Amino acid sequence: MNLDKFLSEQRNTIIKKWFNCVVESYAPETSRLLQKESNQFANPVGHAILHGIQAVYDEFLQSMDYEKLTPHLDRIIRIRAVQDFSPSQAISFIFSLKQIVRDELQNRIHQHQIPSSEIAAFESKVDQLALLAFNIYTQCRERLYEVRLNEFKMRTFRLLQRANLLAEIPEWEPQSTGINHQKT
Amino acid sequence: MATVPKPNELVIDHKPPQTGWMDTPVVFRPGTWCYGAKTKNLKALDLPNPREWSPGDEDWKLPENWKEIILEGIRERLEKYRSFKIFMDICVRCGACADKCHFWIGTGDPKNMPVLRAELLRSVYRNDFTTAGKLLGKMAGARELTMDVFKEWFYYFFQCTECRRCSLFCPYGIDTAEITLMARELLNLVGCNIDWIAGPAANCFNNGNHLGIQPHAFKDMIEFFVDEIEAVNGVRVEPTFNRKGAEVLFITPSGDVFADPGTYTLMGYLMLFHEIGLDYTWSTYASEGGNFGFFTSHEMMKRLNAKMYAEAKRLGVKWILGGECGHMWRVINQYMDTMNGPADFLEVPVSPITGTRFDNARATKMTHIVEFTADLIKHGKLKLDPSRNDHHRVTYHDSCNTARGMGLMEEPRYVLKNVCNNFFEMPAGTTREQTFCCGSGSGLNTDEFMEIRMRGGLPRANAVQYVHDKHDVNMMACICAIDRAVLTASMNYWVPGVGITGVHELVGNALVMEGETERTTDLRGEPLAGMEESEDEDL
Incomplete structure (x- = not known):
């Protein structure tokens, strides 16, 4: 049997297990909310995780196009990047996919029926996904600090401007003042 | 020699602690x-x-x-x-x-x-x-x-x-x-x-506003915006300060005076008052609508709120008009009358332009500017050109304090629909009395708290994302100074491409003023829809 076919056939089971694995990283009370509430506005985190991993999984099985994968992965990681997780915890769910697929293979068919080269290729793709997740996580954290910095700057800009404490280079070139700055 | 970790030590435990x-x-x-x-x-x-x-x-x-x-x-x-x-x-x-x-x-x-x-x-x-x-x-x-x-x-x-x-x-x-x-x-x-509450409360107690801006600087900053308005439409508005005998005292959060994008909302107030010829004054002492005492204790809330009424009494005004603020209105609407009332030295607010008597404010003698403006529009007292906001696709965030705290839900929508052509509601369950908080209210809008603020802002941002994707919304209006500051940060993280505005900034854009020159830009200096080319020519 071919691994791609297996992953397509078992899509819903694998996605369900993957989703459960992500939500179990939250406290039990929270995990229950994330699983049961279907309204996307009452449960934005659960919604983003479920739809994010569905889209990532489908894209992952097809072209592994980074540009297409990024927005889907971003939905999940943008949230986890500001939640109470260490960087490794925030993106560890990517690696869980390996174990979930291994377990499914074990349960449904004998693993040796799939050529080991295909399993190695699959796991290598998961590793690539993790590297992409790492990029996104870092971008989110950088953005967080940019937001903080921008807010800080905007808070005081008008005051400094009015207090005549700013002596910025003007946008336009001033007319010649006739003062000769050259050394004589 | 380095110890090689065992396989079980390499497993990342991502589950939370199991203690109660x-x-x-x-x-x-x-x-x-x-x-x-x-x-x-x-x-x-x-x-x-x-x-x-x-x-x-x-x-x-x-x-x-x-x-x-x-x-x-x-x-x-x-x-x-x-x-x-x-x-x-x-x-x-x-x-x-x-x-x-x-x-x-x-x-x-x-x-x-x-x-x-x-x-x-x-x-x-x-x-x-x-x-x-x-x-x-x-x-x-x-x-x-x-x-x-x-x-x-x-x-x-x-x-x-x-x-x-x-x-x-x-x-x-x-x-x-x-x-x-x-x-x-x-x-x-x-x-x-926390210092983000104690600092503004202390400044407000000593100098009248959260930043501790002294009277001359407060006046100077408002006059700066007088120049900015003149640069946009050629009209020179003439605010007055601490003027005894004015009919109305106007009080707004100091955030409108010093922090973008609230400053553009302040320009909108100035333009509106000038156009209708309102007999009003600013106070450089009651120069803050916000009340961080509310986040400290009942006693502190009372202390800071009292200043607004003391100033109204000193100046001898008839009533108070309040700007776009959130918790100022919660304090006024929910606590003021039993704390510092009755304000029996003031009169029930009556709009001098339309004659409308604001009986809902008969206890506090303080009317919300959005109610005041909605009444002006309803009576056809303003000449408006909503196409001047056509570069914006607008949604509205109900501020918790004005929506849940005082039931102000229709008036801001009425004003928005009259001053802009592209208005889109966020989904039910995220607006009106069920509105989601900006995530940083009650004095938590400090930068060191940014990570938690982003978490708290997620549900609101999620609804904005929806209208951004579905209707290409690029501007969210609100009537709270804290919202204007913190939603800017929240959108920058969650939904880049959505800006934040006060309702009266959009009023200022749309307001056709007597003697104005041709408008090519909005109050932010950005070209109006269809005016992009004339901007290029100017350059």
């Missing part, structure tokens, strides 16, 4: 707590235990008898506030409030469920003030007040924005914001406020 909530102390990680109140600010407000301290430190430098002070503080408040006693007793932990809190939704931390956050305080109440708790202890949900418990209060009661969304769903009508107010009062008894 009572036995899981808080970890103070940077980004998840606000800086502690500084000595000078506590001293300026006569608050107890001024000292240099940090919530990140092990030792919070509390007085030796801190526990006694807190328990006595609870006892005093149980006697003084009947609502507090009821809210401590009647919760049946049904959980209706649990998933309504933006902080729980965004953080995933169960102690941010309003029921559990309140339980942090209730558990101590049971332990020391109820027979069941005294006898049965933990079995009755009681626990002793320890340093860990006290620190937990600080952590979570400064993770509640007092938005009251949860209260809307409580079958018993428990106002969780009131529980947070009480907890913060108790924390203040031993000097455990």
Whole structure:
């Protein structure tokens, strides 16, 4: 049997297990909310995780196009990047996919029926996904600090401007003042 | 030689701890707590235990008898506030409030469920003030007040924005914001406020506004915007300051005076008042609508609110017109009359332009500018060109305090629909009385708290994302100065491409003024729709 076919056939089971694995990283009370509430506005985190991993999984099985994968992965990681997780915890769910697929293979068919080269290729793709997740996580954290910095700057800009404490280079070139700055 | 880790040591444990909530102390990680109140600010407000301290430190430098002070503080408040006693007793932990809190939704931390956050305080109440708790202890949900418990209060009661969304769903009508107010009062008894609240409150008490802007600088800044308006449309507006005998005193949050994008909203106010010829004055002493005393204690709220009425009395105005602010209106609408009322030296507000009498403000004598403007539009008193806002695709964020706190929901929408052509509502369940908090209200809008603010802002941002994707919304209007500041940050993280505006900035854009020159830009200096080319020619 071919691994791609297996992953397509078992899509819903694998996605369900993957989703459960992500939500179990939250406290039990929270995990229950994330699983049961279907309204996307009452449960934005659960919604983003479920739809994010569905889209990532489908894209992952097809072209592994980074540009297409990024927005889907971003939905999940943008949230986890500001939640109470260490960087490794925030993106560890990517690696869980390996174990979930291994377990499914074990349960449904004998693993040796799939050529080991295909399993190695699959796991290598998961590793690539993790590297992409790492990029996104870092971008989110950088953005967080940019937001903080921008807010800080905007808070005081008008005051400094009015207090005549700013002596910025003007946008336009001033007319010649006739003062000769050259050394004589 | 390096030790090679065993395979089981390489597994990343991503599951949370399995201890019960009572036995899981808080970890103070940077980004998840606000800086502690500084000595000078506590001293300026006569608050107890001024000292240099940090919530990140092990030792919070509390007085030796801190526990006694807190328990006595609870006892005093149980006697003084009947609502507090009821809210401590009647919760049946049904959980209706649990998933309504933006902080729980965004953080995933169960102690941010309003029921559990309140339980942090209730558990101590049971332990020391109820027979069941005294006898049965933990079995009755009681626990002793320890340093860990006290620190937990600080952590979570400064993770509640007092938005009251949860209260809307409580079958018993428990106002969780009131529980947070009480907890913060108790924390203040031993000097455990945050500096982002104590600083503005101290400045406001001393100089009249949150930043401590002195009268001459306040006047200077408003005059700066007079020049800016003239640069946009050639009209020179003429505000007056501390003018005795004016009909109306206008008070707005100082954020409108010094912080973008609120400054553009302020330009809108100035233009509107000029165009209708309103006989009004600014005060450089009551130069702040916001009231960070509200986030400190009832006494502090009263103290700062009193200043607005004292100034109205001194200037001899007939009534007060209030700008776009959130919690200022909650204080006015919910507490002012019993704290500082009756304002019997003022008259019930009557619009001098339309003759409309604002009977809803007969107790406080203070009218909200959005009601005032909606009335002007309804009576056809303003010439408006909504196409000047055609470069914006606008949605509206109901500020918690004006929507849930005073029921102001139709007027801002009415104004928006008259000043812009592209208006789109966010989905039901995220607006009006069920609006989601901006995530940083009640004095939590400080930059060191950005990580938690983003978590708290997620549910609101999620609804904005929806209208951004579906209708290409690029601007969110609101009527709260804190919203204007913090939603800007929230959108920059969650939904880049969506800007924030006050409703009166859009009014200012659309307002056709007597004697104006041709408008090519909006108040931000950005080209109006169809004017992009003339901008290029100017260059």
